[in-house]
Amino acid sequence: MADHPELSAEERAGKAFPVSWDQFHRDCRALTWRLNSAGPFHAIIAITRGGLVPAAIVARELGVRVIDTVCIASYEHNKRGELQVLKGLSADALKLGGGDGKGLLIIDDLVDTGKTARIVRDMLPKAHFATVYAKPMGRPLVDTYITEVSQDTWIFFPWDLGLSFQPPMREGAG
Template sequence: MSENAAQKPFPVSWDQFHRDARALAWRLNGAGPFRALVAVTRGGLVPAAIVARELGLRVIDTLCVASYEHTTQTEMRVLKGLSETVTRLGGDNGEGLLIVDDLVDTGRTARIIRETAPKAHIAAVYAKPMGKPLVDTFITEVSQDTWIFFPWDTGLSFQPPIRENGA
């Protein structure tokens, strides 16, 4: 999304994000068994750590993808693929791998994951309508025109009332 596009702000506190990530772990608890967890960086690192702790997963890898420069969506770049160890654990199709991200937005990242590991279980804390069909598990759906302000991207500051924002 570009900075100029009309966005509905959705600020998420650390407490709320932690609760939502634990809810994701609770929902995933019966979905396994999982042999390894893969965090989609960078946004998936925090929920992946919480999910890994809650599910007792010790084999953790990263899939490093760049698709945003601050608030502008850019060309998708895979900066680091799955490690050889995790690829072996998931076999040719990724079965038994749990892939965790903070948000599925347009689905571009999820499509790359499906090409790499078609049978991996993809989970996100938040999902937008365009990306929702590509994930197996999520906690909260938000509208496509919502911009989520994650706690690691924000500081504490005054927020004017919604009506004063022109929303």
């Protein structure tokens, strides 16, 4: 798979990993269970947009009240583009992390190629980085994750999905 693939709908469907709300919530709680012994954390930094939902779940479970965001645009619907930092960390979050991220928890839904993770790692080199899902290229940049998927898998998150009929995997099995 190329570093910046532009997958067709057929290619995404063939390597699809749909995640329901229930499964995502369970995976976020499992992530929290692993993070419980890694803290305490002064604040959570959610990488938007994908990190917002897991950050809320993890913050609730760990009792962390301070949540900040780093806003990085890397996807335009289904195509990866150039990375843009739209919003950096607040002065308060930087202060809580001592300027280098110590005591901060970075949360994202997925680490893919690692390009977004590298930008945030450079901002907060001593922060603990956690994602719910990890692909091989980005996995070395995170400290904690729950599920690894192959690099060519396209994850469909619950907020990307609507309820609709799904045909059986095997033709004629319906």
